[in-house]
Amino acid sequence: MQASKRPLSIAKRFLHRQGDDAPSRRSVPDASSASVAPHLESNETDIPILQVRGLSKSFAGFPAVAGVNLDAFAGRAVGLMGPNGSGKTTLINVISGVYKPSGGTVTLRGHDVAGKPSHRLCRLGLNRTFQVPHPLGDLTVGDNVAIVRSRIHEDHVIFDGDPLEFVGLAGATNYLASTLTSSEQKLLDLARALAAGPDVLLIDELGAGLSARELEEVAGLLRQLKDAGLALIIVEHLMDFLEQIVDTVVVMEAGASIFRGTLRAAIADRRVIDIYLGE
Numbered sequence: 001m002q003a004s005k006r007p008l009s010i011a012k013r014f015l016h017r018q019g020d021d022a023p024s025r026r027s028v029p030d031a032s033s034a035s036v037a038p039h040l041e042s043n044e045t046d047i048p049i050l051q052v053r054g055l056s057k058s059f060a061g062f063p064a065v066a067g068v069n070l071d072a073f074a075g076r077a078v079g080l081m082g083p084n085g086s087g088k089t090t091l092i093n094v095i096s097g098v099y100k101p102s103g104g105t106v107t108l109r110g111h112d113v114a115g116k117p118s119h120r121l122c123r124l125g126l127n128r129t130f131q132v133p134h135p136l137g138d139l140t141v142g143d144n145v146a147i148v149r150s151r152i153h154e155d156h157v158i159f160d161g162d163p164l165e166f167v168g169l170a171g172a173t174n175y176l177a178s179t180l181t182s183s184e185q186k187l188l189d190l191a192r193a194l195a196a197g198p199d200v201l202l203i204d205e206l207g208a209g210l211s212a213r214e215l216e217e218v219a220g221l222l223r224q225l226k227d228a229g230l231a232l233i234i235v236e237h238l239m240d241f242l243e244q245i246v247d248t249v250v251v252m253e254a255g256a257s258i259f260r261g262t263l264r265a266a267i268a269d270r271r272v273i274d275i276y277l278g279e
């Protein structure tokens with residue numbers, strides 16, 4: 001593929017999927033049908049796809065994650081909040097197989113997957129984005145996605161559109177990934193994560209550094225993914241952004257989960273205010 005030097009500014013986000021197939025119940029709807037996204041039956045949402053129990057990770061005796069419980073459900077989003085250094089990224093890293101846990105369990109569709117490496121989890125339908133994305137800078141944007149697509153596991157695919165179209169980067173397909181802006185690199189990271197066809201997606205501070213308009217657009221994308229049936233875990237400090245997407249939140253402090261409930265309840269919780277939000 002011919003690589004061009006510099007991406008055009010990414011114009012309008014182009015949300016509809018490619019191909020002639022009508023969106024299926026387990027497909028991301030196009031923009032025009034976003035308001036009539038498929039509804040999951042209650043028995044599907046009551047059983048967590050991902051169940052984390054007592055998960056711990058220590059670095060040289062320092063407990064970065066200490067006994068966290070977390071559930072993720074199809075078609076729902078959990079926000080993961082907490083002060084800097086409270087263990088959010090480490091939790092994502094342990095769940096997604098970057099680190100082996102020091103203790104606890106991670107159960108994906110009833111199977112124990114704790115300690116399995118990221119590439120295995122990716123094939124099993126669990127994928128993540130990175131707080132600081134590292135695209136393959138010497139490859140084109142298109143090849144960055146194509147390289148992931150070759151590892152897809154068809155069984156769990158919910159998003160079956162073109163990931164670059166979905167995130168609005170189709171116009172940059174032939175540019176080197178290294179020439180993207182930091183916002184565009186974040187969108188490319190989301191596209192790469194989607195290219196693997198996950199049904200559980202962990203998102204680490206996708207909103208940080210985006211403009212107000214970009215935040216609104218990205219919130220819309222995540223809502224579409226949720227409505228299509230993906231289970232989302234979203235690490236974020238931006239309350240206005242989270243509010244648009246999440247059903248519940250978990251608040252972490254010093255590696256432990258100290259609150260679980262709605263975002264509305266979290267921002268009124270005395271302990272959450274004291275350790276995180278401030279007055």
Ligand SMILES: Nc1ncnc2c1ncn2[C@@H]1O[C@H](COP(=O)(O)OP(=O)(O)OP(=O)(O)O)[C@@H](O)[C@H]1O
Nearest residue numbers: 059063064082083084085086087088089090091131
């Ligand atoms: N590989 C590592 N080795 C040693 N300590 C680590 C490692 N990764 C994380 N930590 C420590 O674990 C703690 C939790 O870090 P983590 O990055 O998970 O926090 P976070 O909640 O994601 O913070 P932020 O909101 O700033 O992204 C911090 O004290 C950090 O220094």
Ligand SMILES: [Mg+2]
Nearest residue numbers: 088089090131
């Ligand atoms: Mg982090």
